[in-house]
Ligand SMILES: Cc1cc2nc3c(=O)[nH]c(=O)nc-3n(C[C@H](O)[C@H](O)[C@H](O)COP(=O)(O)OP(=O)(O)OC[C@H]3O[C@@H](n4cnc5c(N)ncnc54)[C@H](O)[C@@H]3O)c2cc1C
């Protein structure tokens with residue numbers, strides 16, 4: 013029996029109708045495509061009236077297939093599928109085709125756009141006739157969650173979930189949780205002590221009965237999908253037995269090997285070869301840095317094991333792989349600092365008294381390498397004039413186009429600390445002052461009143477090539493002051509570069525493991541930039557904090573909480589639907605060659621030794637189709653993407669190239685074509 | 695390797711030392727230079743500021759005259775290099791302008807299709823085509839002990855920096871280190887020397903020259919090497935006037951990078967054009983390069 017197809021062409025206001033003659037598309041489809049019994053255009057198909065059109069036609073005209081030509085299926089496929097289901101038609105018998113993003117928004121020629129829309133409608137119509145009703149499956153959601161990254165965003169997400177009673181695994185790469193916030197002295201705009209507000213959260217996480225923390229660990233491998241991920245975690249060898257160590261710190265005290273601390277102290281201070289990154293570290297268990305420990309490098313020492321009162325030191329400890337199962341994953345891996353040597357004209361690495369913002373943070377910190385004193389690289393001279401240069405590596409087409417969002421405020425914070433702690437004059441060299449969040453502009457006003465100097469202009473260079481007598485021995489900041497309209501040379505003793513926030517070096521690699529993508533700049537891409545900021549295109553994987561783009565602490569905390577709320581919602585629902593669009597193997601045809609087994613990127617194909625055939629695990633298959641195209645015996649079918657469906661789609665799209673200028677299945681003579689139905693005539 | 699060679703006017707007069715040393719060094723490194731037959735002046739900075747079409751046509755004539763067998767032209771002078779490169783780009787990027795230029799060329803029976811000839815600077819040819827190993831291989835008198843400040847100026851690194859950082863180029867630094875010299879990492883290596891500003895406003899020009907000399911001296915340079923006749927003229931020829939104007943006592947020899955290469959390669963200083971500079975370079979080179987003084991005394 014022939015199918016009865018309904019076609020619905022959306023105007024999307026003027027979004028589509030402005031570039032495509034939608035009425036003509038609907039008229040043409042009604043006349044020229046075989047089996048079409050209704051063809052309409054309508055202002056907004058996604059409105060309730062638009063949906064009702066479809067539902068009524070299914071009931072009254074007995075439609076067996078529906079095509080909606082409108083926007084991206086990402087936005088409204090669910091809407092139209094639901095409409096069909098409501099009217100008793102299996103939702104997989106509804107096909108959307110995108111004539112907005114794929115046609116009207118990217119076209120400038122109305123006639124050509126209209127022709128392209130016709131081809132897409134024909135393709136969808138031909139394909140939909142071959143589609144089969146499918147039923148969705150369900151998987152139970154494992155209530156445990158994996159949080160990757162123990163910065164402020166990850167800590168917030170962890171606590172929200174753990175407090176709600178759900179188990180959380182927290183994986184942090186460094187020996188302690190805390191992230192960048194642990195390095196700061198004060199936080200803008202309120203100037204509260206960073207450690208004072210952070211460490212309570214850290215110890216809460218450390219002691220929470222629902223949290224299992226893996227520090228000095230990384231995610232090795234992720235398989236499975238939403239509801240039932242399987243994760244392998246690499247616990248790097250600490251060489252200190254976690255269960256035995258009491259955190260007394262005697263080993264650290266006695267270790268004779270001092271090492272420059274390039275991570276926590278930003279290269280400004282030292283740590284030992286056995287160390288915890290900072291005094292309030294969670295956990296307190298130290299790690300041995302084997303690249304620097306003299307026992308590991310030269311076979312001498314073992315002082316730590318001699319002094320340890322609980323015999324917790326274990327030089328033979330090996331990396332360990334731990335397997336866990338979780339229902340959802342929250343990624344909160346934060347940011348890394350721009351390498352300032354990439355802008356050599358600012359002199360970092362060459363001129364001693366040019367500092368990065370993170371070096372300056374450590375210098376301001378009372379627990380830092382200078383005990384909170386602001387001094388030159390010699391460790392004692394107090395600077396008389398300090399320049400703070402904004403946008404170093406940000407808002408610069410040669411490096412990063414984006415604004416790093418936090419550095420203007422951090423520069424103001426630095427200005428305040430300088431004025432509070434020293435008698436120095438402090439200059440901010442800014443392009444635009446970006447202080448848009450709550451109480452930020454007020455903080456800027458405050459610094460104007462406190463006497464920080466503001467020079468608007470991008471600094472050309474920082475140099476020690478003096479020209480004038482009063483420049484001798486100084487660093488000279490050469491800048492075009494765009495408010496005065498003049499070039500200025502300002503001699504200073506110290507320069508602080510507000511280096512950009514950049515994506516973590518391994519962001520892409522981790523993204524691949526998790527099946528989430530990065531933007532051009534390298535930040536993780538959210539499902540929707542406005543309406544779904546913490547979800548990703550992969551169900552069950554969420555992002556929070558600065559790994560999704562530069563942001564301040566309040567925004568990172570908000571995202572951490574938001575991601576946790578999304579996960580809690582999934583756990584409460586208890587199950588997630590899984591798309592029936594998956595592959596299946598015909599056991600009769602399968603020769604057992606096992607080619608597909610290794611090709612599947614989701615490890616979804618298992619092998620039945622007894623029968624000698626491969627089998628797809630429905631819950632793990634994502635329907636990518638890799639195996640379908642690889643099977644030499646043609647034994648694998650991708651539901652919803654069968655060969656005949658795709659061939660029909662191709663024939664549809666090539667309708668005008670096919671011999672008689674009609675879609676392959678279109679009636680050869682106009683007489684048999686169905687009646688076109690004028691808009692609203694039904 | 696064979697290249698078309700465009701010496702330019704300076705290399706025939708004030709920068710004869712550059713021409714001599716380029717030819718000597720090229721010879722030794724197996725770079726075959728075939729001078730363009732009947733080449734004409736590139737117009738320096740002046741033509742372009744008068745009339746773009748005329749300037750371009752005059753320069754394009756040189757590109758049109760390149761032996762069709764050769765795909766690359768080498769210009770040691772920074773201004774010539776930039777003008778040739780700019781001409782090729784302008785013609786490539788603007789079809790109607792290209793047509794006008796070719797109409798002008800046609801009057802002389804010539805034609806140039808943009809992109810046919812690749813314009814290269816001598817420094818790039820030595821560093822990129824010949825490379826570190828081959829250069830090191832030729833060093834017989836390493837410049838150990840000589841503190842050399844590389845001076846790049848503007849026109850080779852801006853606006854077409856290639857793979858260099860236009861604010862902080864490194865190629866000549868690397869080359870000098872291959873020769874065994876101590877490379878002076880001073881902050882003004884790509885700052886402007888003032889170009890023809892000496893003809894317009896001496897105070898401005900002298901200040902620009904002074905700060906280059908000052909910074910090199912502050913960083914204990916024995917010598918500055920440059921890659922442009924204009925830079926050499928300003929820093930060397932005007933050094934005395936600058937000293938008079940500012941009451942300074944600079945005495946920094948300024949030579950071309952190919953000259954110092956020649957020394958490291960053991961070539962005859964006379965053939966490299968030493969002695970043509972006003973602040974004498976050889977005595978400094980002999981005094982500083984370990985072992986050279988003894989050799990010279992023998
Ligand atoms: C100089 C400076 C000063 C600042 N001052 C302030 C301020 O005063 N107030 C304010 O609101 N904001 C400030 N910020 C911004 C603040 O740093 C960020 O908002 C905050 O760090 C974002 O937190 P996060 O948890 O997203 O990332 P992070 O703090 O970067 O934490 C990420 C964590 O994930 C871990 N990690 C990374 N990759 C992996 C991996 N593959 N596996 C496991 N773990 C991983 C990291 O080790 C780290 O612990 C400042 C920024 C700068 C540069």
Ligand code: SF4
Pocket residue numbers: 263266267268269284285286300301304305306307308312313314315316317
């Ligand atoms: S064995 Fe290594 S970590 Fe332990 S005290 Fe010696 S140097 Fe430090």
Ligand code: SF4
Pocket residue numbers: 402403404406407414415416417418419420421443444445446510
């Ligand atoms: S926040 Fe300010 S300093 Fe940072 S990139 Fe944006 S404008 Fe530049």
